[in-house]
Structures are given as C-alpha cells and as structure tokens.
Amino acid sequence: MKKLPVKSITNSVQLKFAVTFLILIAVLTVFLNTYPTIASRDLVFSSKKVSLQNQAGVMSSSLSAPEDLTSDTVPEVMDQLDLRSLTRVIVTDENAKILYDTAQFDPGVGRTAMLSEIYRALNGDIVCYSVYDGNAFMTREAMPIRSGGVTVGAVYLYEYDASQAELIKSIQTKLRGVSLVVSAAAIILMFIFSRALTLRITELAKATRIVSEGDYDHRIPVSGHDELSELGIEFNSLTSxxxxxxxxxxxxxxxxxxxxxxxxxxxxxxxxxxxxxxxxxxxxxxxxxxxxxxxxxxxxxxxxxxxxLSRIDSGTSLTRERLDLKKVTEKTLKLLHPLAKETHVSITAALSKDCFVYGNEDLLYRVIFNLAENAIKYNMPGGTVRILLKTEGDEVVLTVEDTGIGIPDEDVPHIFTRFYRVDKARSTDAGGSGLGLSIAHDAVKLHGGEIGVEKREEGGTRFIVRLPACAKPEGGETK
Ligand SMILES: Nc1ncnc2c1ncn2[C@@H]1O[C@H](COP(=O)(O)OP(=O)(O)O)[C@@H](O)[C@H]1O
Ligand SMILES: [Mg+2]
CATH class of the missing domain: 1.10.287.130 (Signal transduction histidine kinase, dimerisation/phosphotransfer (DHp) domain)
Incomplete structure (x- = not known):
C-alpha cells in the first residue's frame, strides 16, 4: 500500500473536523434565526384573530338590533363602540351597499363594496386572516350581521399593526447579532482546538513512521492526561x-x-x-x-x-493431547541411562500415577530431557539425580534435583536465556549449546506453566516445573 505523507493525513483530518463543525454551526444559526421569529409571528397571528373576531362579534350583535340598517342608524351604534385599534371598519347592508366606513381617505359610504371578504360574509361565512409582510401585520375580519336568522348585512374590520412587527424585527436583529458573535467565537475556538489536536496527531503519525523505518529509540514527549497522551504512552511502551x-x-x-x-x-x-x-x-x-x-x-x-525453539515461537499450531507425564518421564530416563552410567551418576525416580497434562508430547519430553540431562552433565562422579513427579491441587509438579556443581547466584537470572552458559568450556565439552533451558522455559510457558530454579542446601540444584493438570475423563482412567 502506498504511504500518504503525514501532513496530508492530518490535513484531511482537520478538514473533516472543520467541515462537520461548520455544518453544525450553520444549522444552529439557521434554526436560531428562523424558529423564534416563526413562533412569535404565529403567536401574534392567533392573538390578532381572536381580538378581531371578538370585536366583529360585538359589532355584528349590536347591529342586529335595529330593524333597518341605514347610513343614519349604523354610525349611531358604532359611535358607542371603541374602534381605536382598527384601521378601517366597514358596515354594509345585505346588498353590499356601504352604510358606514371609517376610511380617512375617500370613505365609500353609498357605494357598493368591492371587497371579496364582504361578499363571503354576506353568504354567511366568517372570514378571518392575518398576513405579515415583514413590516406590519395586516389582519382582516368579515362577519355577517344576522337578524331573525337572516343575513341583513356585513361588518368588515381591517387592522394594520406595525408596532408588533417592529418588536419581532428587533428580536430578529438581536438574534442575528448574537448568532454572529457566537459563530465567530466558535469558529475561532474550533480552529485553535483542531490545530492543537492535529499537531499532536501529526506528531504521533510522524513518530510511527520514524519507528517503522527502524529507529526504535524514538520517543514521543508526553504531557497531559487525555486520550492522546495515553496513546503516546502506549506508543512509547510499544516502541520499547x-x-x-x-x-x-x-x-x-x-x-x-x-x-x-x-x-x-x-x-x-x-x-x-x-x-x-x-x-x-x-x-x-x-x-x-x-x-x-x-x-x-x-x-x-x-x-x-x-x-x-522456532516451533515453540510459532506455538499455536502445535498438536496437543492428554498425556501421562509418568510415561513420558520413564521414556526419557531410559534414554539418559547410558549417559548417567558413563558419568557415574545414579538416578532415582519417584513418579506418581495420575499425573496428566494436556500438551504436546515432543515438547514436554524435551523439557524433562533437558533438565535431567543437565542434572547428569553438571554433576560429579558418584553424584545422584532425583526426579519427583506428583500432583498438587490442580497442578502437576515435576522436580529435578542433583548433587552437582550448582549454579552461581549471579548466573541464575540468565540461565533461561538462549545460548547462555555458565561454564562455556564444560558445557561445550558435554555437547551443550546453551539452548536446553530456554527450550524448557519456553515450552513450559507455552503450556501455561511455570519453571523455577533453586539452590539445594546440601549442594546442587533443584528445578521445579508446574503444569496445569488435565481433568480426569469420565469414568476415571487409572493404570
Ligand atoms: N543442573 C545444573 N547444575 C549446574 N548448572 C546447570 C544446571 N543446569 C544448567 N546449568 C547451567 O546452565 C547453563 C544453561 O543450560 P542449558 O540451557 O541446558 O545449556 P547447555 O546446552 O549448556 O546444557 C549450562 O551451560 C550450565 O552452565
Ligand atoms: Mg542442557
């Protein structure tokens, strides 16, 4: 796969971050600038309708009393009512002839009304609607005048209200100002934060590249306690x-x-x-x-x-089975017999039955062989090797102890290291390579066990291997 330059990776991260943020701000701003205006406008609409409808109702019922609606009687009635808030009031008879009109400029008394709302009211409908053109609320209301169940005329009310519109406009302007300031602040903050964030990501990406090119000494300076710092710490320990x-x-x-x-x-x-x-x-x-x-x-x-060793390293593909460690140990000891005889070392063994483990036979054989072979090789003529096998709780414990030359304290921490030998000449003479104990160690670990070494007080060395015991199959198998 072709590697992208670190810069372009972080730039694209920053871009995605910025675009998402800007979209969010835009959506919020649009919402802030439309929803409150729409909501307050709707509120004004409904309150206007209610108030005009009430006024029209009062007029219509006041005018249903006189038998005859005439241009003389109607103004008399209307003078009793409070019409101050209304821009224009028209009253017509059943033929849409205007009997009363408050228009200051060219009132239409005596003429036939041309307004569609009046015709709809004469047909028995109540008409009411309000419009907002950005400068004012214009509300129209038309209602029939009924007398004895018959429509005898109509009232028409018109209100032009600029003061409420002013109010809404001023709210709008304020909201615009606020959202402008907030957006600007948010954008500036976003740039500062995303810059800081991408700088740190760039640093991490660069460090990863440097290490992947082979410089394992490279470390990231870590400060702070956030997720990126944690990533930095993890990165450094991974590099170590x-x-x-x-x-x-x-x-x-x-x-x-x-x-x-x-x-x-x-x-x-x-x-x-x-x-x-x-x-x-x-x-x-x-x-x-x-x-x-x-x-x-x-x-x-x-x-x-x-x-x-390489088989242990690639461990997982090993075949495993239920093994009787007593049998494996006996087989190993038989093979080591000639060496023991040759070096005048005697072997004693106390092997319990029922020591079953789940594992790879070849590897466990090597564990026992390497430990027993060492106990013979690093022994003295006339010395002994004792091998014990028993179960302890849910563990199988193998102990190999000798009366040999012992391991100096300073070498103990290294003996499981590959190719480590305490006395290279002696080991080489005995055909050793310094790999036996590391094989034993790795194989035991692979089986989920532990291996340890201790000095015997009487002289010599004791190796102890603990392996998880394998549960007895149904019916129990004892031989
Ligand atoms: N039972 C023991 N007594 C004394 N020294 C031992 C014993 N087992 C191992 N050693 C020391 O540990 C070294 C590593 O052992 P090992 O890995 O088996 O390598 P080698 O091939 O030399 O036997 C040996 O070279 C030896 O110096
Ligand atoms: Mg060895």
Whole structure:
C-alpha cells in the first residue's frame, strides 16, 4: 500500500473536523434565526384573530338590533363602540351597499363594496386572516350581521399593526447579532482546538513512521492526561518492547550463526588436514574422522534445538493431547541411562500415577530431557539425580534435583536465556549449546506453566516445573 505523507493525513483530518463543525454551526444559526421569529409571528397571528373576531362579534350583535340598517342608524351604534385599534371598519347592508366606513381617505359610504371578504360574509361565512409582510401585520375580519336568522348585512374590520412587527424585527436583529458573535467565537475556538489536536496527531503519525523505518529509540514527549497522551504512552511502551524484541532477534541470529560456525570451522580444518597430508596413517585418519563425526553430531543437535525453539515461537499450531507425564518421564530416563552410567551418576525416580497434562508430547519430553540431562552433565562422579513427579491441587509438579556443581547466584537470572552458559568450556565439552533451558522455559510457558530454579542446601540444584493438570475423563482412567 502506498504511504500518504503525514501532513496530508492530518490535513484531511482537520478538514473533516472543520467541515462537520461548520455544518453544525450553520444549522444552529439557521434554526436560531428562523424558529423564534416563526413562533412569535404565529403567536401574534392567533392573538390578532381572536381580538378581531371578538370585536366583529360585538359589532355584528349590536347591529342586529335595529330593524333597518341605514347610513343614519349604523354610525349611531358604532359611535358607542371603541374602534381605536382598527384601521378601517366597514358596515354594509345585505346588498353590499356601504352604510358606514371609517376610511380617512375617500370613505365609500353609498357605494357598493368591492371587497371579496364582504361578499363571503354576506353568504354567511366568517372570514378571518392575518398576513405579515415583514413590516406590519395586516389582519382582516368579515362577519355577517344576522337578524331573525337572516343575513341583513356585513361588518368588515381591517387592522394594520406595525408596532408588533417592529418588536419581532428587533428580536430578529438581536438574534442575528448574537448568532454572529457566537459563530465567530466558535469558529475561532474550533480552529485553535483542531490545530492543537492535529499537531499532536501529526506528531504521533510522524513518530510511527520514524519507528517503522527502524529507529526504535524514538520517543514521543508526553504531557497531559487525555486520550492522546495515553496513546503516546502506549506508543512509547510499544516502541520499547519492539526495541527489546529486535535486540533479542539480532542477538539470537548472531549467537546462532556463531554456534553453527564453530563446529563447521572444525570440520573444515580436520578435513583439510586429511586432504593435505600425503602419508597419513590409518589410525590418525580414523581419529580425525571421529572428530569430524563428533562435530557433525553437535551441529545436528544444535539445529534440532533451534528447530524446537522456532516451533515453540510459532506455538499455536502445535498438536496437543492428554498425556501421562509418568510415561513420558520413564521414556526419557531410559534414554539418559547410558549417559548417567558413563558419568557415574545414579538416578532415582519417584513418579506418581495420575499425573496428566494436556500438551504436546515432543515438547514436554524435551523439557524433562533437558533438565535431567543437565542434572547428569553438571554433576560429579558418584553424584545422584532425583526426579519427583506428583500432583498438587490442580497442578502437576515435576522436580529435578542433583548433587552437582550448582549454579552461581549471579548466573541464575540468565540461565533461561538462549545460548547462555555458565561454564562455556564444560558445557561445550558435554555437547551443550546453551539452548536446553530456554527450550524448557519456553515450552513450559507455552503450556501455561511455570519453571523455577533453586539452590539445594546440601549442594546442587533443584528445578521445579508446574503444569496445569488435565481433568480426569469420565469414568476415571487409572493404570
Ligand atoms: N543442573 C545444573 N547444575 C549446574 N548448572 C546447570 C544446571 N543446569 C544448567 N546449568 C547451567 O546452565 C547453563 C544453561 O543450560 P542449558 O540451557 O541446558 O545449556 P547447555 O546446552 O549448556 O546444557 C549450562 O551451560 C550450565 O552452565
Ligand atoms: Mg542442557
């Protein structure tokens, strides 16, 4: 996958952040500038309608009393009423002839009314509506005048109200001002925050790239207590672990090649000597070839151990089964018998039955073999090796103890490290490579167990392995 430059990643993060924020602000501003205006306008509309309808009702019922609606009688009645709030009031008879009109400019008394609202009222409807044009509320109301169940005329009311409109306009202006200030402040804050945020993300992204290119010493300066700081701390500890792993890997490769190089060099030297000496006697030659064979065996053992380690490292694919550790231990001891005899070391074993674990037979065999082999190899002629196997609670415990040379305190923390040997000469003479204990350690860990070492008071060493016991299958299997 092609890598994007760090800058462009964080820029796009910032852009997304800014766009989302701006949309949010825009939506909020639109809402703030429309909803309150619409709501207060609707409020004015309904209060206007109610008030005009009431006034029209009063007029219509006052005018239903005189038998005859005439241009003389109507003004008399109307003078009794309070018409101050209304811009225009018209009263007509049943033929839409205007009997009364408060228009200051060209009142239409005597003429036929041309307003559609009046015709609808004469048809028996009550008409009422209000409009707002941004400058004023204009409300119109028309109502029939009824007398004895018959429509005898109509009243028409018109109100032009600019003061309420003023009020709404001033609210609108204020809201606009407020939202402008708030939006500006929010945008400025957003830029400051997103800048700070993306700067830190950029730093993290850069650090990741630097480390991925191999500089495991790079660390992010961490301050504060937020999620990004936590990410920084995690990143730093991840980098430290990467560094450790990388160092281990390098050391392992160089140790392993060194380990393979030494016997190979001996083999070459020995075979060169055979090839270059013209008259080598048969006995010398046999000695040389025997040495070559020993070195080749050492090579084989080392490569086998390396293979075991790599199998443990890729652990999960190992086959596991229910194992009787007593049987595995007995098999191992049989194989070690010749070595014990050769070095004059005696082996005693106390193995309980019912020591079952769920694991890989080959690896657990190696654990027991390496511990027992060490106990024999690093022992003294006439010494003993004791092997105990028992269950303790839900654990199977294997103890391997010897009366041997012991391990110096300062070496104890290192003995499970790959290729570590306390006495390199002794180990090499005994065909060791310093891998046995690390294989045992890793294999035990892979099985969810623990391995430990302690000094025996009487001299010698004791290794203790604890493995989770395998539950007995139904019906119990004891042999
Ligand atoms: N039972 C023991 N007594 C004394 N020293 C031991 C014992 N087991 C292991 N060691 C020391 O620990 C080192 C590492 O052991 P191991 O990994 O098995 O490597 P090696 O191939 O040398 O046996 C050995 O070289 C030896 O110095
Ligand atoms: Mg060993």
């Amino acid at each position: 672990r990467l560094k450790e792993t990388e160092e281990l890997r390098r050391r392992f490769v160089s140790d392993a090649s060194h380990e393979l190089k030494t016997p190979l060099a001996s083999i070459r030297l020995l075979s060169d000597s055979i090839v270059n000496s013209e008259n080598m006697d048969v006995d010398t030659m046999r000695d040389f070839v025997t040495d070559i064979e020993t070195e080749a065996e050492r090579l084989q053992r080392t490569t086998e151990k390396l293979l075991s």
